[in-house]
Amino acid sequence: MAGNASVPGASVAQRLFRVLDTFDPAHGEMTLTEIAERADLPISTTRRLLQELTAWGGLERLVDNRFRVGIHLWQIGTLAPRQRDLRETALPLMHDLAKATQETVQVMVLDGLDALCVEKVSAARASPTATQVGGRLPLYATAVGKCLLAHSPRDLLVAVVERGLSRHTPHTLTQPGLLVRQLKEVRAAGVAYSREEMTLGAVSVAAPILSGGTLRGAIGIVVRAPGQLEALTPAVKTASLSIGRVIS
Amino acid sequence: MAGNASVPGASVAQRLFRVLDTFDPAHGEMTLTEIAERADLPISTTRRLLQELTAWGGLERLVDNRFRVGIHLWQIGTLAPRQRDLRETALPLMHDLAKATQETVQVMVLDGLDALCVEKVSAARASPTATQVGGRLPLYATAVGKCLLAHSPRDLLVAVVERGLSRHTPHTLTQPGLLVRQLKEVRAAGVAYSREEMTLGAVSVAAPILSGGTLRGAIGIVVRAPGQLEALTPAVKTASLSIGRVIS
Known part of the structure; x- marks a missing residue:
């Protein structure tokens, strides 16, 4: 898969995982900017990935525009x-x-x-x-x-x-x-x-x-x-x- | 994002989600072929996505080559x-x-x-x-x-x-x-x-x-x-x- 200029060699999937991995118990709700910073990804890339993750249900967008882990991701995880x-x-x-x-x-x-x-x-x-x-x-x-x-x-x-x-x-x-x-x-x-x-x-x-x-x-x-x-x-x-x- | 010939209009992220969504309580462990069939994706695409998911820890590959949901995905899900x-x-x-x-x-x-x-x-x-x-x-x-x-x-x-x-x-x-x-x-x-x-x-x-x-x-x-x-x-x-x- 093609790399991205700002993250050499990272595939779309890897960038997506990087976005998900920004969440931890101390970072349960974050803005687009915070996620982009923690994932070390451009804002535009992060925005697009967040849109896809939210549409799927893996993340949820709050009224204050912050993002949190969604119940759909939890549901898949329970299968582990x-x-x-x-x-x-x-x-x-x-x-x-x-x-x-x-x-x-x-x-x-x-x-x-x-x-x-x-x-x-x-x-x-x-x-x-x-x-x-x-x-x-x-x-x-x-x-x-x-x-x-x-x-x-x-x-x-x-x-x-x-x-x-x-x-x-x-x-x-x-x-x-x-x-x-x-x-x-x-x-x-x-x-x-x-x-x-x-x-x-x-x-x-x-x-x-x-x-x-x-x-x-x-x-x-x-x-x-x-x-x-x-x-x-x-x-x-x-x-x-x-x-x-x-x-x- | 570019579509795929076999799944018109589906982005890489969407194909990845489709792979994850093939798992449910009745389908906890599956082979590459079973996942590709349930996700309605070509084998080659599915294999690549499974490799990326396994490297990340979202899925685990068993010794009999079947795949199951990994503890890393569970861990992120607990944050919901x-x-x-x-x-x-x-x-x-x-x-x-x-x-x-x-x-x-x-x-x-x-x-x-x-x-x-x-x-x-x-x-x-x-x-x-x-x-x-x-x-x-x-x-x-x-x-x-x-x-x-x-x-x-x-x-x-x-x-x-x-x-x-x-x-x-x-x-x-x-x-x-x-x-x-x-x-x-x-x-x-x-x-x-x-x-x-x-x-x-x-x-x-x-x-x-x-x-x-x-x-x-x-x-x-x-x-x-x-x-x-x-x-x-x-x-x-x-x-x-x-x-x-x-x-x-």
Whole structure:
């Protein structure tokens, strides 16, 4: 396909994807100018692509001329089997776990070098957490992430270390050697912990969801009281085993 | 944008959307040939578009060369505010309602001439229902749909009637006059019923979710025993009012 003068080599499809990729939880509604800037595309190209996306229903145009993701795109996305099977199987157990612990339960899957949240269930009185459904977390600084990393090919660990272990709190594991040792413990124990490594004041415990030996995701609980982690470990492990056994 | 010989007037973006739109709950995994056929596009065009979609992550290619919707498309879709705000607000109440009734609770929004399911919660022992998250139901034959129809501009009713009131069971309302009368009752009572109008053996009660006078969706319970509908009505109305009051 022909390239565009301002974006050498980019096809129409790639420019379209670039427009869609400007949307994230922090950029949910944007003007034409903002989208063009974030997509690094000319205004005229962006306007034409936005018209096509809006006509299709992938984006919606608001009365103030800002754009947001449309329900048609959401609908197609719900068909993604990797999240769909997992969340349908996990959801009842997540609710039981959230209710029993009065905390926040998350199920994450691997997506590139990150953990991606496919479902989150919070009890009414749970401490607020930053993660949203569709949001990302680093693999090396979270309990769910360490589960995913520990049960993936070593290439992933290498890539994560090469990208750099950024410090989120003073407790983040930024030394590759320490991380490698912890991942070995995670594999042996079948459970991972994060002790204020991602957010100060928040600790978590997680277990991998394995089905027939294949990694499908990880389930974790986030709490404020570090003393509770040990007590919650059996509940999280049990939930992960139940989901793994049932998931198709 | 230039058209394509086989699809006169269709732009690259439109052909891309046509490929994505071939996926639905009954067509979750397809080969190149199946997608090309359903999209009514040449194989060569389809192959190129599939390559671009797969490279982006919108679709995933399986080892058997079939394609399915990818988690990246799901992730962008989660940003759609119309479903996101509603499901986040409704989910805890839906679980309470499902647990209390041991049945299936659904939250739907208006999408074109259909009701679109944004969330569904089933109790462990609930009777199975056909609707899935992301699935569609007719507005005139379901309790949730009648709520959406009753609180929408009259143009929608006209369009729904013009498309035709297909008979799903012997109890489906196929006479426009009857439907108009029922919708008036729905507005007056603040609640709608479907008595085996969509599926034989399944009855449901639903209430509209209104926030500041604006229709945001509808919540309904599907049960097998017609005698339970009256008893469930206050619970459904209460849930719809709570969601409407809290939703941003």
